[in-house]
Each structure stands twice: as C-alpha cells, then as structure tokens.
Amino acid sequence: VDMTTALGTAPLGSPVLTASGCSAFGQELEPFVDLAGLGAVVTKSVQLRPRSGRPTPRMAETPSGMLNSIGLQGPGIEGLLAGELPWLAQRGVPAFVSIAGTRVEDFAELAARLRGVPGVLGLEVNISCPNVESRGEVFACDPVAASEVVSAVRAAADPAQPVYAKLSPDVTDIVSVARAVSEAGADGLSMINTLLGLVIDPDTMKPVLGGVTGGLSGPAVRPVAVRCVWQVHAALPEVPILGMGGIRTGLDALQFVLAGASAVSVGTAVFHDPSATARVHRELAEALAARGFSSLREAVGYAHR
Ligand code: RRO
Known part of the structure; x- marks a missing residue:
C-alpha cells in the first residue's frame, strides 16, 4: 500500500505523526521508534518565551482518557531553535512546529522566526489550548479571532511551510471555524485539540489538577474527533485535514482517514x-x-462516498 501523503504542499513518507504535547520534541521516543520513518514529529507548542506551566499535579488518568493542565510548559522559541530543532534536523526527522501565544503578534513573530529553518516542514497554529488564563484566549472558539491569528501567521510564515490551524472541539459549530480559518489562509486543519474536562478526587473532594479544569484526550474523545473531521470534510472537501483524538490502533486511524x-x-x-x-x-x-x-x-474521505 502506498502510504505517502502530504501536509498541504509538504510531502510525507508516512501519514502517521506524533501529536503535539505528547512526545515533547521527539527525544524520548528515539529508543522506541525510527523517528525519521514518521510523517513528522509535531512538537509541543512553543511560545516566544520559556514557560514552566501550571502547578503540579497537572496530569490525571480517567477510565477512558487523560486530563492535562500542563499550561504551555516549554523552552521558548530561542531554546527550540538552538536545541530541539537542530537535534531533529540532524536525524532527518521532519518537524511540524506547533506555535502558541496570547496575542496575534506573538504568533506572527514565531512564524517569522521559523522561516527557512532546516527541517521545519510547516507550522501547526495552536489556537485551541484549553489551559490558558482565560477562555477568551481560546482563539479557536471564535471564528473572527481564529482568522486573525491564521492570516497573520500565513503572512509572516515561510511560503514553503504549510500552515495548519489546530481547532477546538469546544464549539457549537466547528464547520464555521474551519471555513473562517481556511478563508484566512490556512493550508490545512488539525482536529482536534483536547476537550475541556474536570476530574474530582472523591477523597479530597477537590479537583485533582492544579489547573482545576484540563484538556481531555484519549479514547474518550475519539468519536468527537471523528465527528469533527467528518463534518468539516463534508463541508470543505478540498481542505486537508490532520486528524487526531484518541488514536491507539490502525483501525482507529482508519476511521479518521475514511472520515476525511x-x-x-x-x-x-x-x-x-x-x-x-x-x-x-x-x-x-x-x-x-x-x-x-x-x-x-x-x-481519504471514502466514508462520504
Ligand atoms: O500545555 C497545555 O496545557 C496544553 C496545550 Br498548549 C494544548 O494545546 N492542549 C492541551 O491539552 N494542553
């Protein structure tokens, strides 16, 4: 089976990538997988400055998924450019770099800093982190705010680097957000980020996470993610989709492919x-x-035909 695919204009040898946030910058996976054989490593969202994130505990297991309130821990763009990106490039591992910020200008500056950087295949614009200071910072929950970020990134980014917008499932109409960011210049869509959730410890009778609420991932959200991919592909069949949400097996991945x-x-x-x-x-x-x-x-999209 020919497994080649693409992220916008960037060809991929494999359709399977890491998901942002779960494998950091790929180093921890090196003993277990041939990183260069992956479609790409999608890096943990990077911001302009290093950040330590939310207080621990900030991860909790639930019966069918995981809840996190990491709060954008990361090395900052300088650290990434000096350390993790060269490490990946030396090994021939394509990097799809997730960028995050609290202002439109932050995103644009990050995109500009990543222009022409060796090994950077493209950008995943994280406008959907649920663990921000206020819900008003979740750009992906508002089509206008989401479009502003995407159009600023597309304008600032390397023309050779496709720009994917990462969408949130916490909206009533994901198709309208998808349409808005596509019209604003997104070359593709990543769906979905985590779903806002909460776990309460019956012993302490308090929320388990330092961040109180967190982002739910894993099998619990898979049908939500497949539904989002399905709806967006039905409405916008020409827009490439990078699907994620609870994929554990090839058959899980197949659902996303068939959905679009x-x-x-x-x-x-x-x-x-x-x-x-x-x-x-x-x-x-x-x-x-x-x-x-x-x-x-x-x-791709076979389930619609
Ligand atoms: O760092 C996080 O808390 C985080 C981010 Br940036 C995100 O996009 N999604 C998530 O579940 N956690």
Whole structure:
C-alpha cells in the first residue's frame, strides 16, 4: 500500500505523526521508534518565551482518557531553535512546529522566526489550548479571532511551510471555524485539540489538577474527533485535514482517514506504548490492504462516498 501523503504542499513518507504535547520534541521516543520513518514529529507548542506551566499535579488518568493542565510548559522559541530543532534536523526527522501565544503578534513573530529553518516542514497554529488564563484566549472558539491569528501567521510564515490551524472541539459549530480559518489562509486543519474536562478526587473532594479544569484526550474523545473531521470534510472537501483524538490502533486511524483526514497524529497512546506511532502506521497499512486499497489517498474521505 502506498502510504505517502502530504501536509498541504509538504510531502510525507508516512501519514502517521506524533501529536503535539505528547512526545515533547521527539527525544524520548528515539529508543522506541525510527523517528525519521514518521510523517513528522509535531512538537509541543512553543511560545516566544520559556514557560514552566501550571502547578503540579497537572496530569490525571480517567477510565477512558487523560486530563492535562500542563499550561504551555516549554523552552521558548530561542531554546527550540538552538536545541530541539537542530537535534531533529540532524536525524532527518521532519518537524511540524506547533506555535502558541496570547496575542496575534506573538504568533506572527514565531512564524517569522521559523522561516527557512532546516527541517521545519510547516507550522501547526495552536489556537485551541484549553489551559490558558482565560477562555477568551481560546482563539479557536471564535471564528473572527481564529482568522486573525491564521492570516497573520500565513503572512509572516515561510511560503514553503504549510500552515495548519489546530481547532477546538469546544464549539457549537466547528464547520464555521474551519471555513473562517481556511478563508484566512490556512493550508490545512488539525482536529482536534483536547476537550475541556474536570476530574474530582472523591477523597479530597477537590479537583485533582492544579489547573482545576484540563484538556481531555484519549479514547474518550475519539468519536468527537471523528465527528469533527467528518463534518468539516463534508463541508470543505478540498481542505486537508490532520486528524487526531484518541488514536491507539490502525483501525482507529482508519476511521479518521475514511472520515476525511489525509494524515493522523498519535498522542495519548504513546504513554502506554511509546512505539504506538510505528505500530499504527503498520496496522493502518494492513487495514487498507485488507480492504482492497492500493494507496492511502484512495481511502481519504471514502466514508462520504
Ligand atoms: O500545555 C497545555 O496545557 C496544553 C496545550 Br498548549 C494544548 O494545546 N492542549 C492541551 O491539552 N494542553
């Protein structure tokens, strides 16, 4: 099965990527997978300055997923440019760099700093982190705010680097957000970020996370994510989609492809199986072959036909 695909104009050897936030900058996965064989490593969202994030505890397991309130911990763009990105480039690992900020100008500056950086395949514009200071900072919950960020990034970014907007499931109409950011210049869409959630400890009778609320990921959100991919692909069939949300197996990934995703990210699954990305690639190839497909591309959106 021909598993090649693309993120906008950037060709990918595999449709399976890491998901932002779950494998940091790829280093921890190196003992378990051939990083250069992945479609790309999607890096933890980077901001202009280093950040320590929310107080711990900031991760909790739930019966069917994980809740996090990391709060954008990261090295900042200088650290990334000096350390993690050269490390990936030296190994031939394509990096899809997730960028985050609290102002439109922050995003634009990050995009400008990443122009022409070796190994940077493209940008995932994280406008949907649920763990920000105020819900008003979740740009992806408002089509106008989301478009402003995306158009500023598209204008500032390297023309050769595709710009994907990462959308939030916490909206009543994801299609209107998808349409707005596409019209603002997004080359593709990443769906979905985590779903806002809360876990209360029955012993302490208080929320378990330092951040109180957090982002829910893992199998719990998979049907929500597949639904988002389905709705957006039905409305905007020409817009490339990077699908994510609870993918643990090749058959999970297949659902996203059939719904309209041309590539997928594996996130939470790596905590139980650090080789999950490579396994999902293998299982997806087997699943496609078993259904008579000779290429991944033939299967993209097949469920709509
Ligand atoms: O760092 C986080 O708390 C975080 C981010 Br930036 C995000 O986009 N999604 C998420 O679940 N957590």
